[in-house]
Amino acid sequence: MGRKLLAVNDSAWLFAESHRTPMQVGMLATFRVPEDRPTFVQDLVARWRECHEFAPPFNYLFHRTPVPSWVELPDDEIDLDYHLRHSALPGAGSQRELGVLVSRLHSAKMDRRYPLWECHVIEGQEKDRWSLYMKAHHSQVDGVGGIRLLRRILSADPDARDMLPPWAIGTRGPDQSGLEVAPKPARVPERAAGDGGSLLVDGIKSGVSVAYSLGKTYVETVTGLGDDDQAAPFRAPKSIFNGRIHTPRRFATQHYSIDRLRAVAKAADGSLNDVFLTICGGALRRYLTEHDQLPGESLTANVPVSVREGSSAKVGNAITFLYATLGSDIDDPVERITAIKASTRLGKARLPEVSGVAMDAYTAVLMLPFMAQAILGVGGRGRPASNLVISNVPGPAEARYLDGSRMEEIYPVSLLFNGQALNITAVSYDGEFNIGFTGCRDSIPSLQKIAVYAGEELDRLEAALA
Incomplete structure (x- = not known):
């Protein structure tokens, strides 16, 4: 199992957590059921339940000792039935009823014995809609990182089919967006031998700027x-x-x-x-x-x-x-x-x-x-x-x-x-x-x-x- 040390800023979210203050962020996305596939939601959940491949951060387990770190679990040690939940609103659920359910789901602190994420598929809404509510620990994702992950999970192509679930994509899986292009690596200027002085000057300038701002x-x-x-x-x-x-x-x-x-x-x-x-x-x-x-x-x-x-x-x-x-x-x-x-x-x-x-x-x-x-x-x-x-x-x-x-x-x-x-x-x-x-x-x-x-x-x- 691989081990990845947490940055100080990331680990702070874990140590600040309590049952009253779970440090998790979530996303509520509402979709329209395709007119030609009335059983779309049930079929999607059934297909997703068969996918037992996990990419970071969905396979990360928190270890507090000896130093705060993520341990990368093998696929067969992750209980998908715990993480993937299928729910339905009563009758033709309104936006208010959806909000009540999401409020309750977001109130609960996640169990650290498992990777810190949940995926809830919610059907039974008015106007042939269904929703996907996902939550993950803030130590693993911030707002911009979450949106970039969402771009990888969804596609700009309405004809794309058999798309992988979020946990199989993560930050390492194939990009399903249909639009995203891998960024060109930043060009690092070549430094001549003995040019360590420039690095030192840059470091001093950064330190002065930080100290002045603080x-x-x-x-x-x-x-x-x-x-x-x-x-x-x-x-x-x-x-x-x-x-x-x-x-x-x-x-x-x-x-x-x-x-x-x-x-x-x-x-x-x-x-x-x-x-x-x-x-x-x-x-x-x-x-x-x-x-x-x-x-x-x-x-x-x-x-x-x-x-x-x-x-x-x-x-x-x-x-x-x-x-x-x-x-x-x-x-x-x-x-x-x-x-x-x-x-x-x-x-x-x-x-x-x-x-x-x-x-x-x-x-x-x-x-x-x-x-x-x-x-x-x-x-x-x-x-x-x-x-x-x-x-x-x-x-x-x-x-x-x-x-x-x-x-x-x-x-x-x-x-x-x-x-x-x-x-x-x-x-x-x-x-x-x-x-x-x-x-x-x-x-x-x-x-x-x-x-x-x-x-x-x-x-x-x-x-x-x-």
Whole structure:
């Protein structure tokens, strides 16, 4: 059995995990049953049950000692019946009933005696639809890595048949996408003998850049000095999203046309992500006002930023983070997006211009206080590092198929911490911007209202920008 050591940033997700805070990310994709194959779902599950070939990370088992590592299991030691589940909604299940089932499935912590993934095929939905809900541990996959894995699993060809299941593809199996082209290896400049001085200089420059970024971040955190538009860790106000959480989850969805969001972004002279943060800030402002819980200061979002190189779907995480204001203290949507644009610009400027090991080191130190709280189980007792995580992951721009069954929608289902009871993550797909709202059931009553208010805030922003 092969053994692969975990990176520090990846192993932190495993040590931060508890039954209340399972560190897993999920994906809910809904497909349309082909008209000429009414037994499509049953046939697919039967065929998948016969496939007992596993590729990383689906054959990785976590070993904590002597050092945190993945052990690659042989195929005959993996119990497919445990990982592949077939469910059905009662009657012609609605979107609400699907959300209730996914909320329950996502609440449960995965058993570490098995590889850390589950695949749920869900049928019995209205309008001849079926869904695929998959979850995997965050130590193995981040948002961008998950979408790249999805691209390999699905095909752009509606006529593709006999496609392999996800666990047979992984990061090493054949690419089924029909579009993906293996990236050309990066050209490494040849160095003359004795050119180690250049490497040393590059290393020193990276170290200085990382140290400067971290120093600036935490000096502003401690002193409160810096630009008024600058958001910093542990400067967020305490809110109802930042207490201790419990195991049950709620899940809600919302979606918009990407062209609609781009038109708003152009009118506001901002980015699509600025628009996303603005409507989230407005929705949360309205929700908290309704509960008489709106802080006087603006909420702060922790925004993951992908630093994954190339186009691979390799195992592990390749993300860092920036902090941005949500303008929840501002009612006017145009003033709010103006404040958010300034904040995200400053947040991006703070990131060090490094990659690889240096960026991993920057992220590890940046998130050390937050992850230490999570690992020690003391999160949610003091001032939060941020109020919530808001993430935007680019997905396939064209329609994708699984054995000729067209994927209609895809929504991310994310993780929560003590001290962070709400996560909002979006994935773009085939001209649509799909948002998944994951919340702690006990901390956030009527989570669906936030999704509804987000739609109404987009209307307000459009109207204000004419």
